[in-house]
């Protein structure tokens with residue numbers, strides 16, 4: 056195995072800023088008695104900088120796929136992947152259920168596209184969805200060639216399982232550890248590309264922008280605390296989602312919306328941030344996901360009376376075996392909304408961790424559970440102390456996925472020259488108002504590859520970044536020093552602000568929203584932003600300073616929280632995962648449109664709208680249950696200019 060580290064990379068040019076950071080001119084002098092604790096970096100040293108052609112921020116599914124694509128376009132490019140955790144710890148590793156892609160003879164690309172578009176409540180850009188449906192199977196097959204051990208039918212064909220909102224079985228899986236196998240395959244494949252350098256456990260704090268072009272980042276090497284400029288001709292954000300903005304989520308601590316905030320602060324718009332996905336089946340205390348695969352294999356959702364309550368919510372009638380696009384295989388937004396209604400009717404069970412319903416897998420039998428859902432059993436045994444072979448699994452909706460993100464075109468390009476985004480951090484948009492389960496992993500592959508190619512082509516035609524960005528890097532270093540590491544006298548605790556922010560966002564922008572609570576949340580978040588400037592860090596050391604990381608992540612999350620609440624406030628309709636109790640109907644006349652939220656120079660925000668791209672499927676009613684065909688017209692080449 057050939058692992059390269061940036062310090063010994065022959066490909067990434069390494070140089071020193073001509074600035075004596077810490078000489079007294081750029082950072083506050085270290086006063087008497089304020090000695091640096093052990094592990095403190097030497098401030099008298101010049102700030103390091105290194106340079107690449109294409110820089111990936113993020114080493115998850117999207118980032119690694121993009122890195123491979125860039126390397127394949129041009130083997131001479133110097134490519135770098137920077138990740139705040141070791142790449143195999145990126146959140147892609149936790150994906151369980153599978154990845155959608157048409158592979159069986161009874162299926163078609165159009166059906167996948169249609170399921171995705173109707174599942175997204177017609178807010179998806181249909182050109183992007185068509186490209187996605189076409190390229191997803193190619194990407195999944197490519198992964199197979201790179202070594203991904205897809206589960207198989209007894210005759211050796213690729214096995215596929217049903218997933219919510221899909222009218223055909225098209226979800227490829229590797230047992231219920233799909234993300235682990237996909238990430239492992241991508242990771243080992245990157246190792247064979249000599250031009251790919253890795254910065255493992257480096258934390259990006261800022262994008263460097265000059266002359267309207269993104270030209271690199273500033274990052275902290277977590278092991279040493281060194282702050283460094285890493286310049287590049289093109290930067291691709293692949294930093295994943297932002298579930299941690301909410302208190303109860305399937306997302307690990309690393310998912311703080313860093314990339315969304317980095318782009319937003321630099322002036323790039325965030326698209327459709329009001330659309331936050333709740334997954335209907337999280338374990339009540341931990342928020343650990345029980346994958347949709349459990350329902351696809353035949354699991355039942357039961358209320359406190361043991362009744363399959365989804366039949367009361369326009370999702371079809373109960374059948375002993377799973378029926379596609381029906382009941383437990385309905386889309387996630389509708390199932391999570393049904394839970395809230397069921398709770399309001401008093402038909403859920405109360406626990407110390409909130410109201411719950413049950414997922415029943417007992418009738419599937421031990422053999423099937425062990426073969427197809429081994430991880431579900433393991434998680435239930437370890438984290439809930441129950442065995443799903445014999446017992447009901449308590450579950451409740453949990454924040455899971457962000458439909459919105461950095462606005463990109465179909466090739467991952469943002470409106471900013473040199474800045475690309477792919478994966479969960481981005482909004483292309485193929486997910487619209489509600490993502491269908493198992494579309495995200497192939498989205499990382501398809502649009503990761505597209506962004507990697509586009510960035511490589513762009514980079515090949517650019518000049519190297521100039522000195523202006525290095526001056527900006529030194530400003531950023533000064534900010535990190537003065538605002539955090541050398542600051543004295545802060546009164547606020549990071550955890551207090553984080554908890555207040557999470558409670559505010561959950562209360563105002565949860566499964567159901569209302570104008571008055573969103574307005575209240577706007578004011579509260581503004582105050583939290585002010586209080587954030589008064590935080591206090593106990594840890595001033597430079598070696599793995601997790602408190603500093605938490606502070607920086609909180610800053611990112613506050614910006615993302617603001618963008619969610621503002622976008623939700625402005626969309627006065629209900630669509631997919633965005634349900635306004637004060638505007639309960641979908642309003643295609645006004646809101647068949649993507650929201651774009653921008654940060655203004657004075658720190659305030661503004662929301663604008665751009666039309667959804669419609670190619671062949673005119674908006675229709677979403678119908679689940681017995682009639683799998685929605686009432687919809689097929690149209691040719693319509694572009695939705697109806698949007699406001």
Ligand SMILES: Cc1cc2nc3c(=O)[nH]c(=O)nc-3n(C[C@H](O)[C@H](O)[C@H](O)COP(=O)(O)OP(=O)(O)OC[C@H]3O[C@@H](n4cnc5c(N)ncnc54)[C@H](O)[C@@H]3O)c2cc1C
Pocket residue numbers: 112113114115116117118137138139140141142145146147148149150151152153154155233234257258259260293294295296305306307309310313314344455456477478479480492493494495496497499
């Ligand atoms: C529990 C769970 C199960 C799921 N199951 C499925 C499934 O079965 N099918 C499906 O289609 N989807 C599933 N999803 C969704 C899917 O897994 C994710 O959307 C997808 O993996 C995101 O990949 P990504 O590459 O965009 O980001 P991630 O894999 O989250 O990677 C983000 C990367 O960015 C880096 N990073 C972030 N911020 C910084 C920073 N400031 N500086 C440096 N690096 C940074 C991180 O270190 C990491 O390497 C699941 C999600 C969860 C939470």
